[in-house]
Amino acid sequence: MKTLTKIAIAAAAVSITATAMAQPKPENFVKQRQSALALIGWYFGPMGAVAKGEQPFNKDDAVRRTSNLVALSKMPWEGFVAGTDNVGNTKALPAIWTNAAKFKDAGTKMEVEIAKLAQLANAGDADGFKKQFGVVGGTCKACHDDFRKQ
Amino acid sequence: MKTLTKIAIAAAAVSITATAMAQPKPENFVKQRQSALALIGWYFGPMGAVAKGEQPFNKDDAVRRTSNLVALSKMPWEGFVAGTDNVGNTKALPAIWTNAAKFKDAGTKMEVEIAKLAQLANAGDADGFKKQFGVVGGTCKACHDDFRKQ
16 A cells, blocks of 8 residues: 555544544445445335335334434544545545545535434424435435545 | 225235234244344443443433343243244254243343343443453353353
């Protein structure tokens, strides 16, 4: 690995983990973000059946899933440190770092729309929830289209 | 339902095919629990430097990490469904299912002690936090000793 890349990873690690004991390895950053995104898929995906009307809206389940999603939606970003675009089995595209502002905006959109989905779940608003599910899914797709290998 | 919402749902379903299915595959359960446990390690581990006095207590960082841990500590258990003890690269021991009550108790202990750690972080109680870090670590170790392949 090039020295500049090492420095970039180290600098990013220091900035995001104030108490980091040892610097995580590049593959640990990839594992971190993939774990967070996998869990987002895990809790979000099955609610598609509710949005499509194939299953009834269940408030308790929706609250549990969206509560988890609110927490998880804040996690993936710290894993996208510079120098981890060609590590392991990552599907991360270079645009994540060359167009960082757009990537950050895409991530923020998901966080904001997931927060709204959680509010609707907590309010027991089944119709609003079903519509908002599609909005959240759109933020997933937009980011995957631009920043993930197909 | 509006057409745009339908499209967004369809797009989301395509993006998240692994979890959009009604019944996740055994390997998806393994991925779910491994993702949750990996993130628990990610947010918990670096605070060891604080507990050991190698780095100063940083309230903001401790609050962020423990807030994530409170959410994450509730997630792994749903991944340990019966029939997933010999799937992929899992280190899960059969005792998870043959001694389910003890496993559940071990998981609950971690959740409870992490909640206490988060309270101490929020209170800015550095000394209490350092002690409690060790208690939480003990719950990790106890569960790994009994229920994870070494």
